[in-house]
Amino acid sequence: MKTIIEPFRIKVVEPIRMTTREEREEILRRADFNLFRIHADDVLIDLLTDSGTGAMSSLQWSGVMKGDESYAGAKSWFVLEKSVRELTGFEHILPTHQGRASERILFELVGGPGKIVPNNSHFDTTRANIEHSGAKAVDLLIAEGRQPALRHPFKGNMDVGALERLIAEVGAASIPLVMLTVTNNSGGGQPVSLENIRAVRRVCDRHGLPLFLDACRFAENAYFIKRREPGQADRPVRAIVREMFDLCDGATISAKKDGLVNIGGLLLLRDANLVRRADELLILTEGFLTYGGLAGRDLEAMAQGFEEVVHEDYLQYRIRSTEYLGEKLLAAGVQIVEPPGGHAIYIDAAAFCSHIPPEHFPGQALVVGLYREAGIRACEIGSVMFGQGGRRPAMELVRLAIPRRVYTQSHIDYVIEAIAAVHARRAELRPLGIIEEPPSLRHFTARFRERA
Secondary structure (H helix, E strand, O other): OOOOOOOOOOOOOOOOOOOOHHHHHHHHHHOOOOHHHOOHHHOOEEOOOOOOOOOOOHHHHHHHHHOOOOOOOOHHHHHHHHHHHHHHOOOEEEEEOOHHHHHHHHHHHHOOOOOEEEEOOOOHHHHHHHHHOOOEEEEOEOHHHHOOOOOOOOOOOEOHHHHHHHHHHHOHHHOOOEEEEOOEOOOOOEOOOHHHHHHHHHHHHHHOOOEEEEOOOHHHHHHHHHHHOOOOOOOOHHHHHHHHHHOOOEEEEEOOOOOOOOOOEEEEEOOHHHHHHHHHHHHHHOOOOOOOOOOHHHHHHHHHHHHHOOOHHHHHHHHHHHHHHHHHHHHOOOOEOOOOOOOEEEEEHHHHOOOOOHHHOHHHHHHHHHHHHHOEEOEEEOHHHHOHHHOOOOOOEEEEEOOOOOOOHHHHHHHHHHHHHHHHOHHHOOOEEEEEOOOOOHHHOOEEEEOO
């Protein structure tokens, strides 16, 4: 069949408050043109993030009712541990309240001044946690991954030659670990091939370096491998997932993505010394080893989510739904990062707002324009998010992150119509300036003003 239907029925609905353009204008001004500062009730279609914004299944909700809230050794912990061990093969699993807590623990232990952490592309909190430790985060994305209009099946791949050159330049002793983000969130939700993971693994083995995955969207990445990589089409997604994890020494996971839950994370480790130190830090800062800052009901929902996310009918629907949005925007003349990614569509804001230079934040101008036009909340991924401290990001993007199992095709059609309308009047989008910002992660709380 040509039509890919949602592999579920809708059981509970939540009303959306419809706003007028005049109301949205006032809301924008009160929020100082930062969409993170807008009340969720004032948003019609919320594409700010896919992190923790999905809808849980009936089996996940039934797991919530079974949650064991014992402080130590809760039954719900052992349900989650069994699920994650079967999926990933890791023996040592630390629960955390979300992915950035896993990152904080990891880089508090292995980071520090003089250290260098290479990645295909670090996302915001990963980079911030590395830099907070005093270490330096380095992006080594392949050249194809920095060109929005170029089609390549695995634009999230790391440049293996660049990794070798970095190791030769700074020395292996300066690199506590090598990281791969799957899929690559900063670069358009683009996947990393199994061959690239293997190639990075070989480099790490030659230099005695651990390989870690930022595995927030591991299942989506595995589905792209199945669809696009030669020799993988007949393998179950679960088998590809297991090989991805078998190739690494550890992983940070925000379960708010491919765990299909609203809160939760994991830190997976193999090194016994690192395990011992991480256990101590987890108890100090998150909670006991069998709950890690989460309620038992959260552990139950995570266990079921990790089971459901590798169902291939779900992944087919998930990836095809995102492709649908991307294809329609391309047909309307809107340049996106091609080919469409897994969890989001990324608009090339530099092309969309060619009259606005990077120092006046073309991506932020576009997210303001989308909200003003149609009440759609999106996320800038460009000079606001990654331009602090004099850095210049490779691309100016706007991410339309699609919550899992939340919106129907008519919602997405509304988004397409709104973006096409803004695109037709894109010359009216106004540059922005920052009037207040924190020292790091400024995109969350910065205040802006529109310029003439």
